[in-house]
Amino acid sequence: MTRSRHSVRPHASAMGPWSRFCYFAAKAWANLLNNRLVTAITVFTITLALLIISLFLLFYVNIEGTVDQWSRKVVVTVYFEGELTPQEVTSLKGKVSSLQGTDSVQYIGKEEALKRFRSRLKGQESLLEGVAPDTLPASMEISLKKQFRSSEAIASYVAALRKVQGIGEIQYGEEWVRKFLSFYQFLRLLGLLIGGFLLLTVMFIVSNTIKLTILARKEELEILSLVGATPFFIKAPFLIEGMIQGACGALFAIILLVSGYYAFLSNAVNFLSFNPADSGMIFLPPVYIAALLFGGVTLGLIGSLASLKKFVIN
Amino acid sequence: MIELHNVTVSYQKDAPALSGVNLKIPKGDFVFLTGPSGAGKSTLLRLVYAAVKPSHGHVVVDGQNVTRMTRHQIPFLRRNIGVVFQDFKLLQTRSVFDNVAVTLEVLGWEKKDIGKKVYHVLKQLGIEHKMEASPQRLSGGEQQRVALARALVNDPKILLADEPTGNLDDHNKDQILKIFKEANIRGTTVIIASHDKRVVHYSHNRIVHLEKGRIKENRDDSFQA
Ligand SMILES: Nc1ncnc2c1ncn2[C@@H]1O[C@H](COP(=O)(O)OP(=O)(O)O)[C@@H](O)[C@H]1O
Ligand SMILES: [Mg+2]
Numbered sequence: 001m002t003r004s005r006h007s008v009r010p011h012a013s014a015m016g017p018w019s020r021f022c023y024f025a026a027k028a029w030a031n032l033l034n035n036r037l038v039t040a041i042t043v044f045t046i047t048l049a050l051l052i053i054s055l056f057l058l059f060y061v062n063i064e065g066t067v068d069q070w071s072r073k074v075v076v077t078v079y080f081e082g083e084l085t086p087q088e089v090t091s092l093k094g095k096v097s098s099l100q101g102t103d104s105v106q107y108i109g110k111e112e113a114l115k116r117f118r119s120r121l122k123g124q125e126s127l128l129e130g131v132a133p134d135t136l137p138a139s140m141e142i143s144l145k146k147q148f149r150s151s152e153a154i155a156s157y158v159a160a161l162r163k164v165q166g167i168g169e170i171q172y173g174e175e176w177v178r179k180f181l182s183f184y185q186f187l188r189l190l191g192l193l194i195g196g197f198l199l200l201t202v203m204f205i206v207s208n209t210i211k212l213t214i215l216a217r218k219e220e221l222e223i224l225s226l227v228g229a230t231p232f233f234i235k236a237p238f239l240i241e242g243m244i245q246g247a248c249g250a251l252f253a254i255i256l257l258v259s260g261y262y263a264f265l266s267n268a269v270n271f272l273s274f275n276p277a278d279s280g281m282i283f284l285p286p287v288y289i290a291a292l293l294f295g296g297v298t299l300g301l302i303g304s305l306a307s308l309k310k311f312v313i314n
Numbered sequence: 315m316i317e318l319h320n321v322t323v324s325y326q327k328d329a330p331a332l333s334g335v336n337l338k339i340p341k342g343d344f345v346f347l348t349g350p351s352g353a354g355k356s357t358l359l360r361l362v363y364a365a366v367k368p369s370h371g372h373v374v375v376d377g378q379n380v381t382r383m384t385r386h387q388i389p390f391l392r393r394n395i396g397v398v399f400q401d402f403k404l405l406q407t408r409s410v411f412d413n414v415a416v417t418l419e420v421l422g423w424e425k426k427d428i429g430k431k432v433y434h435v436l437k438q439l440g441i442e443h444k445m446e447a448s449p450q451r452l453s454g455g456e457q458q459r460v461a462l463a464r465a466l467v468n469d470p471k472i473l474l475a476d477e478p479t480g481n482l483d484d485h486n487k488d489q490i491l492k493i494f495k496e497a498n499i500r501g502t503t504v505i506i507a508s509h510d511k512r513v514v515h516y517s518h519n520r521i522v523h524l525e526k527g528r529i530k531e532n533r534d535d536s537f538q539a
Contacts, residue, residue, distance in 0.1 A: 020422075034407065223403055226363070227464070228392035229420040231385065 028240035031217075038213045039245065045209045046249025047256070049202035050296055054257050056198055057292075058284055060191045065282060067184055074149050074177055076158060078140040080168040083110055088166065092140070095164050101148035101157045106141045110134060140168075150185075151178045206299050210242060211307035238304045246300025250293045257284070315341050316362055316472070316503070321371035323357050323527075330369070331357040332527045339505065339520075341471075344498045347507040349524035355507035356400065358524070359474045362505070363395045364388045376471070393421060396465030396502075398475035402457050404449040404464075410436070411445045414463045421468060435467045439493060455486035462493060472503045479510055 032039045084092070089107045096105050108116070113136040121127060148157055154177060158170055214221070224234045261283055284292075316339040324330040332354045339345055347355045360366040361373045364380050373380040375391060383391060396417075404413050411432055418428045436442040439459040441452075449457050458478060465473060475494065479487040498504045523531035 219403070220405055223405065223416065224420065225389070226365070226392065226397060226399075226403070227417045227420050228389045228395075230389045233389075233420060 024236040025240055027237040028244060031237060032241055032244060035213065035216070038216060042206075042209050042213055042245045043248045043252065046206055046246055046296060046299060047252040049206055049299070050250050050253035050292060051256055053195075053198055053202060053295070054253055054284065054288075054292055056195060057288055058257070058261070060195070061284060061288070062281055063187065064191070065280065067187060068146075069280070071146075071149050071180070071184060072143060074144060074154070074172075074180070076142045076144065076154070076161065076170060076172045078142070078161070078168045078170050079137045080139065081137070083138050092164070092166055095166075096140070096142060096161070099157070099160055099164070101145050101153065103143045103145045108139050108141060110136055110138050113137070113139065150181055203299065203302065207303035207306045210245075210300070210303040211310070214238065214304070214307045235305075235308050238308055239301055242300035242302075242304030243297045244300070246296040246298065246303075247293065248296075249300070250296025253296070254289060254292060315339070315374075315376060316505075317372075317374040318358075318361065319372045319374070321361065321368045321373060323354070323361065323366055324369045330527055332361075332368075332524075335371075335527075335529055337522065337529065337532070339503065341503055342498070342501055343520060344495070344504045345506070345520045345522055347505055347522050347524065348511075349509065349530075351509055352526075353509075353524040354527040355509070355524055356476050357527075359397070359476055359505065359507055362472070362474060363392055363397055389420075393468065394471045396468070396470035396473045398458070398461045398465050398473075398478050400476040400480065402449070402461040404457060404460055406448060406450045408448070409446050410441065410449060410452070410460050413449060413460055414467055417464050417467050431467060432463075435463045439463050440489075454481050455483070455490075458482065458486070458490060459493075462490065466493075466497060469500075470502060473497055473505070475504075475506045477508055477510075478506060479508060 084107070093105050093107065096102055117136060142161075144154065144157065148154065154172060158172060161167060161170060221234055265281075316337070318335050318337040321332055321335045322330050323332040335354075335358070337358075347358060349355055357366060361368060361380070362375060364373075364383060368381060371381075376394070378391065380391065414432045414436065415428050418431060423431070433442060433445070436445055439462060441456055441459050441463070444452060444456060444460075449460055452460065462475075462478070465475075473494070478490055478494075482490065494504050494506065520534045521531065522529060523533075
């Protein structure tokens with residue numbers, strides 16, 4: 001054997017961070033392809049997990065949207081003895097609008113009040129015969145910003161409103177508001193609880209699936225460690241694999257969700273008594289879709305990290 | 315230079331695998347580690363590449379106290395140590411080439427350099443024609459060579475081999491031992507653990523004989539020769 005004892009040794013640092021990343025990514029990709037079945041199972045698990053979460057989100061977003069629509073009806077109404085002059089209306093509107101928590105202010109004169117009342121009694125207008133426009137009081141309807149739609153916030157808002165000069169008699173259906181709002185809060189809490197529970201379960205299942213894939217490659221991890229691979233070198237391809245699997249899972253989940261949603265919409269008329277598209281049913285907003293993708297990647301990453309912790313020991 | 319200072323290793327409480335072992339192996343030495351099965355040979359090798367830590371005492375390799383190394387330092391120790399495991403530890407799902415290349419990949423070598431070096435070593439060991447094969451299709455002697463190639467490919471300062479001639483016929487044994495000799499001539503410190511008395515008689519080398527975790531004999535034939 002004729003070989004120089006000190007053969008030129010390319011140094012590890014000769015590899016830049018980018019080519020290092022490419023090396024790990026290529027390795028991760030090769031591993032994914034080499035273990036096709038295991039990869040498929042992991043991606044399937046993540047898809048299923050995220051599909052469950054996104055279905056939950058879809059329900060939640062729609063229920064929340066509906067309830068939010070209702071909560072717009074939480075308005076504070078101010079009744080006035082007589083009709084206000086346009087100048088009075090403008091000045092009062094200005095004062096009320098400057099109050100913290102005011103979303104919009106609408107003045108309803110006597111004329112307008114009657115018109116509204118009439119349209120509500122469609123078909124039974126005869127009841128109104130002889131009712132003079134003077135009968136109904138002029139009022140101002142104030143809707144509140146979202147964060148002011150709680151019993152305590154309304155109470156303090158009304159207190160502030162009372163101090164506004166020229167304000168009339170204030171009414172806001174105290175009892176109904178309280179009940180409705182506590183229901184709303186309960187709904188949010190319930191959503192948070194169920195969502196959190198789902199997320200934990202999903203993390204548990206996914207990290208266990210990934211743990212199995214790593215267990216299947218325990219030997220490889222051991223050999224890498226024995227020939228002098230740093231913990232980072234051993235982990236990096238697995239983490240990239242986890243992220244790729246997470247991203248694929250999320251993508252599949254989103255595709256399934258979108259197609260499921262539109263299949264539901266186009267068939268719903270057949271078995272529902274109403275068309276859900278008309279009832280204000282919405283799909284997940286883009287932020288949620290982005291969050292799902294991000295969540296999938298994170299899920300894969302955390303699942304891999306958690307499982308590797310147990311196996312990568314020197 | 316490998317030094318063991320009063321080293322005790324206990325896997326379980328009652329019976330230590332090694333007890334109070336003192337040993338110095340100078341750079342460039344060729345040592346046979348002998349003794350019956352269960353004497354603690356594999357354990358002694360594991361101490362050197364930091365796969366086990368001593369319960370008492372210190373292990374010093376190349377002036378570095380292995381006992382005090384963190385898990386981020388150990389990889390760098392292992393890059394200077396080639397190990398041939400008793401069970402080979404070859405990945406059956408990878409080619410012979412990939413199995414050997416892993417040592418260089420870990421060091422961050424460029425792909426084309428890895429290709430040249432791995433081919434070169436496989437050729438030296440006479441198995442370059444099996445480069446694309448899976449280890450499970452190779453004979454015991456060939457698998458041994460692949461394991462040896464993986465250990466030697468980065469010219470380690472220290473080469474450890476656990477029962478490297480275990481299931482080999484005499485011809486293969488001679489060949490394998492010749493490869494160890496050649497590595498030793500190039501400056502590598504070699505330690506071979508073996509319970510096979512005939513292998514030990516192969517040459518006049520230093521022999522460290524273990525029994526029940528203690529050194530019973532520490533003989534250096536090369537001085538008498
Ligand atoms: N991982 C382990 N866990 C528990 N006991 C072990 C382990 N490895 C070795 N031993 C015990 O330590 C002693 C020495 O083992 P070993 O170093 O493998 O001896 P040898 O290689 O000389 O046959 C034996 O009694 C063995 O049973
Ligand atoms: Mg042994």
